[in-house]
Amino acid sequence: MTGLEARAAFLDWLEKERRASPHTLEAYGADLADLLGFLSRHLGAEPDLKSLGALRPADLRSFLAFRAEKGDSASTRARKLAAVRSFMRFLAKRHGVSPDAIAGLRGPRLKPPAPRALREAEARDVIAEVGSVENSNLLSLRDQALFTLLYGCGLRISEALALDVRDAPRAGTGLRVRGKGGKERLVPVLPAVEAAISAYLTARGGPLPEAPLFLGARGGRLDPAIAQKALRDYRRLAGLPEHTTPHALRHSFATHLLGAGADLRAIQELLGHASLSTTQRYTSVDAVRLLETWQKAHPRSE
The missing domain is CATH 1.10.443.10 (Intergrase catalytic core)
Structure with a gap:
């Protein structure tokens, strides 16, 4: 199974079993497309299940650093990491892929903004x-x-x-x-x-x-x-x-x-x-x- 096929299977699971909203599906789909595009350059080939299972936290930290260089805010990078975590857990449960890459991995610290209400x-x-x-x-x-x-x-x-x-x-x-x-x-x-x-x-x-x-x-x-x-x-x-x-x-x-x-x-x-x-x-x-x-x-x- 290629990385793109795994992404498609994950999004299908999110929609049908987790009943994720269209906004979540769109955001996670884009986040995982960014990840797979980065890994293709980082690993020198399009990732498959085997290469995804061989990832380490350092690989994902490199991905987050790359996205920071591209101008992603801390909140955007935190969302991308949430998408990656969910994706890797899905692969671990459904396809036996090792989830070592997300073990102990921390995202950027976020301070939730106070909601801006009207008087x-x-x-x-x-x-x-x-x-x-x-x-x-x-x-x-x-x-x-x-x-x-x-x-x-x-x-x-x-x-x-x-x-x-x-x-x-x-x-x-x-x-x-x-x-x-x-x-x-x-x-x-x-x-x-x-x-x-x-x-x-x-x-x-x-x-x-x-x-x-x-x-x-x-x-x-x-x-x-x-x-x-x-x-x-x-x-x-x-x-x-x-x-x-x-x-x-x-x-x-x-x-x-x-x-x-x-x-x-x-x-x-x-x-x-x-x-x-x-x-x-x-x-x-x-x-x-x-x-x-x-x-x-x-x-x-x-």
């Missing part, structure tokens, strides 16, 4: 006024419904755009969301979210249950890039910070809940995080806001 007033402005950049009432209602949903329920943009009309959120019953890895979670729905979605669907004229909840101008499922552009256009018009993105509304959802006293475990469940450590990043955001409040309010802060 509460900024988030309210977005969901109230974002539709003003559209040239039709239907698209205006669509954008308002979408961004109200992102902020009101803490959804990822991909999760929101995957919903169908039958999934339309209703206050009191909650919204069932399929997140990363196909993991489902139930999210409470605010009346304001239900009202925004209902106004949009009414303007659409009673769409079929199996139709996409959010439509593009041409009638297909709304593309994330179009939604991102709508918010980008509005933030420039309104003078909002550059980090005003669809994902920032999800960050804002979590940060504002934490600031209001919500339990960190509950926020973890609402966001669909597999690990509490991911959710704990929001405590640093809250600490920053606390310091800002102290500096503004304390009589001896100047």
